[in-house]
Amino acid sequence: MPATGSFTIYYFATAAQFTAKHTERLPAPLPLSQLYPFLEERYPGLRDKILGSCGVSLQNEYVDIKEDADRIIQAGDEVAVIPPVSSG
Template sequence: MSISSSDTPSTYFTILYFAAASDITKKRSETLTAPVHVSQLFTLLDKKYPGLKDKVLCSSAITVNLEYVDVDESMSDEEGLVIKAGDEVAIIPPVSSG
């Protein structure tokens, strides 16, 4: 599921929620104001959806424009990745099989 940049306002990025992230947010996607440093993303989302960080984000994979991001590295690097207008971010919680 991808939203083209022509569908997203020029000052926003799209965030996609999967599995438990979608369950907590009650959304599959939304747009958020850009720019946002990756190190600030979890705090921003946890303010909007209390408990999301501890319940889901701490164990989720994050992609920006279909590229996996090392969140721990980005959080310790002040010069790290900035999510820009038109970018697509995905929150991908771990899945279990049984």
């Protein structure tokens, strides 16, 4: 059961390497528009080096940080930072 007042964020590939974490719990609620600034504060350089090319999902649905800025990440939600996938 999720902790009260927090959501889980998952980091994949380069995002996981940069943060040195695969998952962590962050305080909720958090407006989606504040996700990148919040992560940048915790991990300086993350926005420019990683987040600019990443996709974000909220509750297993891709979201657009700008277009969906008014959405609120609620306690118990799951967010994923997904770097671009390359195919060979």
